[in-house]
Amino acid sequence: MKTLLTIVTLLLVAMGNGPLSAQEKILPYPINQKQLANGLNVVTVTFDSPGLAAFYIVVRVGSRNEVEPGVTGFAHFFEHMMFRGTDTYPREKYNDVLKSIGAGANANTSLDRTIYHMTGDATKLETMFEIEADRFMNLNYTEHDFKTEAGAVKGEYTKNFASPYQQSYENTMNTAFDKHTYKHTTMGFIKDIIDMPNQYKYSLEFFNRYYRPEYSTIVVVGDVTPEKVNALAEKYFGMWKHGTYISVVPEEPKQDTTRYSHLQNGGIPPYLGLNYKGPAFSDSQIDMPALDVMCTILFSQTSELFKKLVITEQKVRQLSGGASDARDPNLISIDASLINKADMQYVKDEIVKTVEAFKVNGTDEDLLAKTKSRLKYSFAMGIDNPSAIANSLCAYITLTGDPESLNRLYAMYDKVTVADLKAVATKYFIPNGLTVSTISADAEGGVK
């Protein structure tokens, strides 16, 4: 009887509908991985979505890799160029095939990666493999196409620039970093965007360096089997040649004083951001999981600080905070949208006071347990379709190269102790690691 019960329980867990506490891994579906001889990793997750499959390719190249001067924004620009066609599938033909698949297809770039994705009819999986393999190996665009596409990138920058928050983010990264390529955003510096049409030769070099199997992972989720996916990967990507380029990203020197970044704009509510230098992502060191837990405790809607500033005093409209997952050390950001700019210093002092108290007192075990529960349930409820699962896997492939990092991170959350929380608060929340960003109608930020 006991065995039968165990089997039933296991089955339920495998289907993703058992109690979450009984699950060994946060993702209740097995992650099948196969590395081809050329170094390309192929990841398959079978998921109950009849007739539907998500096909993703993550290339571990983003604005982080833009190490040479004058070519910031290039990883993103190159993502645009990937839609400019090959000899076999020129742009129009590629579009026709995509249309015939009826898939939702697109791409996006961030600090550490570029993702190409299509979700659609699982019976069209082979076509998806064929057209993607073709452009990843045989991309061929004219210099004219290259120059023309630069205009669309400028158009994208123009659209984003309308948001003062985007402008402030650009300034903040530029201020917080000196040497590391996180200094510029994924869009790039405007002067480099303007110069993009002149960088055709560099674009060929870029493709040669990074669009290689060792930088890439294929992820397929949905109504598919690992056997089929692996066979298609071998058939279409097996001949992809391994490259030789090794990306070396400059290390950021230690920051030695608080920095300030201000944007004068009276059109939106006053804004205050406290950005502390944090650690790189790791699924084996406790720092990042501890910071996730700490920030959830201190800055979510149930936190004492939120209750004080937003609910009771109503000096702040919105408050949030968290550490950015990135391959190299990035920022831990606390953002506050204020009612009156006169309260800037007060709000900053309240945030700092809260963190300082946390360094000494930490939190109680009950809240720690509740926070761990929140993180897990929040993830578990989100993975209800193939694209959502593929996106989650890609996030961790980006960070470590291994999709199992997802399961390892959530296992690490269980290990976080109050002592760990106090330790990371003490280690990272220091004035010498801080960049204060502000937006207000004033010429200067006015926050010490």
Added chain:
Amino acid sequence: MKTLLLTIVFAATMFAQDVVELKQPNSNKVVIKLMFRNGSITDPKGKEGLTSATANLITQGGTKEMTYSAIQEMIYPWAAGYYSQVDKEVSIFAFVVHVDFLDKFYPIMKGLMLTPAFAENDFQRVMKNQQNYVDQVIRASSDEEYSKKALEDLLFRGTNYQSMVQGKSEGVKNITLDDIKTHYAAMFTKNNLTIGIAGRYTDAFLKQLKTDVGMLSAAKPVLPKPGKAVMPKGIEVEIIAKDGAFGSAIFTGTPLAITRSSNDFAALMVANSYLGEHRKSYGQLYQKLREIRSMNYGDYSYIEWYNNGGGYMLPPSGVPRQSNYFALWIRPVQIAKQLHQQYEELKDIKIGHAHYSLRMAVREVDLLIKKGMTKEDFEATRTFLRSYIKLYVATPAEQLGYLMDSRFYGRKDYIKEMDNLLAKLTASDVNKAIKKYWRTDNMFVTIVTDRSEADELAKSLKENTPSPMSYSNIVKAGLPKEVLDEDDIVAIFPLNVKKVTIVDSKDTFK
């Protein structure tokens, strides 16, 4: 007598409770959506934004039993969530919880809907944010969203559809806590409610839910007739001038007689997808404006309201409407000031790309009306859509949402029914529908742009001045002859412009 009869029929239908069920035994959660047939069109004059404020105060406030903070604390470890979404004609309250906590979560949900606290301090907080949205956020966050909201302000002027769902500055200022209490009792009732539920729940749970929402107000709301889009006299342009804009963000709109209720909608779906499928590179607009000429980030067309188009790749549910319009979205194009700085050879141009891109987009619609789609293009687009629309309902929450919206339009399952209609369509049906429903002579256009661009752009539009495309030399050098030839035609394409006004950003939505 007729009105009375209608009211009785309406009430009788509602008494039987309108429920949309989507049982998913393998799911780990339950999604509940309560859709009230009550949106911003019921906002009283002078209190625009009241429906939104009422819904926000319910989901961002406490209950008679618990404060807002106490609720948040309780649901924190479960990561349960809920939100409200108000549109012109419906308001939705959505709740999501893992099955492990459904029983504990349910009393909170019940409290929010049946016994909201409507506390003064919650009211103050919620209203400050709503006031800020209508005063600042809409003008300063996204010029694209701004031009879209400004377009509705023109299209529906003088009707109950005109105001943004969040209201307008003076309207929001006038809303009192008593207004909210009254509006809640009068408009969020058991008689204008559709219950939607998806996921892993029991029949007993649903029975309890049905019984409990039966305790909502018994008032019988009388809904005003939704305002219809005004037919413009020629092309009427409103240029919104602001400081520091990098580009010109453009929206156009003209009344459209049909909605999802009509079987002709399937034909228009094909035409629209061919012309400008949202965030896809296949559309004619995208091809001509972005792909060949790289004028901006993208260009699309719409045959119904698309909520937060900048954020969503697929059309979200929960915004069904009876009043409709046909729209073109031209994402920000370059202004003269920017082009001057970037290219020496363009230092003498007086306007950027707004006039040219508008001509190009309108001409594409015009060509489609005159020439129609070819059989090949029709087949390819239909094939695409029959697969693509299934992605709209890839998540349980969206599947439920689409089924609920189907009821609004008098359909059972919109996605399935559209697929059937698409299967039967011919190219000729589509071309007939294009001719019947689309036009280019009468439309509203809103352009959010930099102050430096406004006067010259207005002059150019008003006088129908030729607007040759101003390429940089490096791009122009490689363009094939057929593109340059087409540019010459577009540059003088006549737009039926009858009115151009310049409005200062601070004076919009008044």
